[in-house]
Amino acid sequence: MRISPPWQLPASLLLLSLSAVSAVPPTVNIEIPVPAKDAHLRSLDRNLVSWSIQNRDLPIFARSKLLENLFKALSTNVALGQSVRLGGGESDKTTYGADITITAEKYRSGYYGAQAQGNVTLGPNYFASFKEKYAPDTRYIWCLNLINTTNNFEAAISTAAGVLEYLGDELDLFEIGNEADFYGSKGFRDPDWDTSMMLPEWNYIADEVEKLAPNKTIKFMAGGFANPAYIVTKDFDIPGVIAAGYQSSRIPWYSMHLYPQSGCSGAVTIAPLLEHNTLSDILSHYIPQVAAAESVGAQFAIGETNTVSCVGRPGISDTFAAALWLVDYALFGATIGIRRVYFHATTTGSYSPVIPINYSIDSGNYSAGVLPLSYGAYFVSEILSFNDTLLVTQIEDGNDTDYSSYSIWDETNHLRKIVFINLQVYNSSEGATNPAMPDTEIYSSDHARPSTRVTVATPWEPGQELSLIRLQGPGSNSKSMVNVSDFTLSEKDGSVTSDLVDTIITVQENGDVVFDLLASEAVLIQHYSNVLANKHPTKSGSKAANSTVDGVIMRTRGADMSVASGLTLNNGVMVSAVLLSAILLFV
The missing domain is CATH 2.60.40.1180 (Golgi alpha-mannosidase II)
Incomplete structure (x- = not known):
């Protein structure tokens, strides 16, 4: 965003x-x-602080124990496995082939890193590259490719088949499409593209995915829009998708994305991270989104977020201010009914909780390590630690x-x-x-x-x-x-x-x-x-x-x-x- x-x-x-x-x-x-x-007090979801990771990045995180051990510490406190959304911009570039023979080690090497602007084809060894390398009971949300319409959305449906086969009961939800409110402006769909035009495509993919596992109850998270609640385009928000027909027992969750500052262009500062009133003003725009989700018996999440978009900004996203901001963000969001907040991470992004690999960029060499955001997440896990509902x-x-x-x-x-x-x-x-x-x-x-x-x-x-x-x-x-x-x-x-x-x-x-x-x-x-x-x-x-x-x-x-x-x-x-x-x- x-x-x-x-x-x-x-x-x-x-x-x-x-x-x-x-x-x-x-x-x-x-x-x-x-x-x-x-009094209408809001309950705290044990997965209040959750994680969003690009599909291709999780194998690279699996090269070290950094994220796994962070997850173990968090999960032990909250008595529940971490929730990880495998999604982002590359979700709409991803397809799957059961005959792809790339090794698990190759996936962990960052093999697809150079192909970030092209298509990413996954195979069975992709799942072997990270499965069972995280804390027990880690649960996943998988975002499917909605952009590629070839052969009646074969990319999405074939990927869903692989996910269902290899993640099994570790899969909580599917998403369909990442930030689809941008499709019209980016040329992926007609400029008049809106939720009513998206609905038959979304439903077709969802129906076909359900046919892949007729004996399994498959659930979906709908929405996933880029624009924040204070700058909604057309009807791309939760009231909009519900009005268009996205409501059924197979949709227990709705989400939107939020980056308070844009690192893709323009100046960004550390100051907004340390202003509670700024944060509360931003998040209060999501009260109607929460109400819309709850009106059909569903829950609302911020499905992708962090301090600054476009992988964060050193000197802002990697500071202690970001850790304090995470705590205030998660708790204030919970008071207005935002059940989960999925903090986006990449392998070298300054807004990530950990950096799993040594890397070089701009002629500088950097090492794997822990960033302050991890400690904000850990502090929240201490808040959530309790035997009963809070x-x-x-x-x-x-x-x-x-x-x-x-x-x-x-x-x-x-x-x-x-x-x-x-x-x-x-x-x-x-x-x-x-x-x-x-x-x-x-x-x-x-x-x-x-x-x-x-x-x-x-x-x-x-x-x-x-x-x-x-x-x-x-x-x-x-x-x-x-x-x-x-x-x-x-x-x-x-x-x-x-x-x-x-x-x-x-x-x-x-x-x-x-x-x-x-x-x-x-x-x-x-x-x-x-x-x-x-x-x-x-x-x-x-x-x-x-x-x-x-x-x-x-x-x-x-x-x-x-x-x-x-x-x-x-x-x-x-x-x-x-x-x-x-x-x-x-x-």
Whole structure:
């Protein structure tokens, strides 16, 4: 998607936006009342953060353990396999041949990389190149070729046959066509192309695919349009396709795509990633899309998205700001009924969670590694970790341009978790580079890192023991040194290299929960008993290791870890939060 939104900042304002200090108050006081019994809280899908990957790229991701181990960490937390949409621009260039003998190793070598502008022909060994190389229970959505009409859509139907044979029960859904709202303008169909013209083609393919497996219930995700909800062309949105006739029990999901900034042309900036009001304004346009899907008993997803289109932009997509943005994006979307958000990834794109291979581009050599977006996804998996259904809502008076907050409840109206995100800009020269990405300008804020004291009035009983964990990094613009309360992944293979450390706090006598939060940081607070009740990829023992640092209890998940060696950043964050809360600067 290549639409440039009206709020995109011109290049001349970039440095100003990066150096400004946002006006987050030095103290924030909010109250969380128990919701009324008839309050309409939205449930959280365990696959709220999901993934979109080009069909030809998954074998290349399978060359390393990076994505597999990230998936394992996420799936262990949410007790469900990851959802992966295999789709994108190349879906409409793909066909399948049962007699294609290219080896699995050849697919993993990036064999089709040079053919990205042409047709991509897959064979049986394509599926062998990645199958069983990811975390258990990974589920797939496959996007079929709608552009190629040759021999009554043979490309789509033959590919579906291969997918059904080799993915089997791992397949959740088919999509038909990628960003079909662009077909008319790009010359793939008549300029007057609309959803009513697409319907007979879509239905023909769907009918033929169902005939391939008469004993299997095959489901579809309809939509997949490029233009965002605020710039719909013709009737290419969810109300439009439903009105045209795309509604039946075989369509349980509808989707649209969204890239808040266009990296295909024009200037892009880091600033919109750190503005909650900008994000909420964008996503609020999708409320009618959600309503349309729900009106026919279906669910709505953002089927392809990320920070900046056209594989992202170094210095924006590969920063800690993108990780904070992902958390706010997923949670705010959930509050308005967006069930899943599929973050698009390519093997070398700066908006990817991991880079699976060493590569060269523009005379530079780069290595495989982990990007900050992974830690945003992991933080969300901690939010989703619970034994029963969780419901989410924004905290009233806990949201502004530079911060946002959410309360998480169970179905019996018990408060289970609190999330607070400080989106205030703070830039640092620490962690300014990442060997997986090209270097970009290094800059630092010219002031001390501000801190905010947050007091939350809760219905929790005084004295209860709470876990507090932080999504943290040196600065908004940092590309490395990002972690979730010391939880980190190996740059080599994505395995866990450092266990998560919970800060233990207690509910005060009046029910208040008090914590300090640095600029560009997020916290998750929940009962520590809930942490112990859930599986965790780094919890190797039945008891956690305890340590007291400056009077604060720190509890490491994984009893064999040396606590003292892993607390430097967390302790520093705590101390800094206290010392800096009085010196907040205002714009």
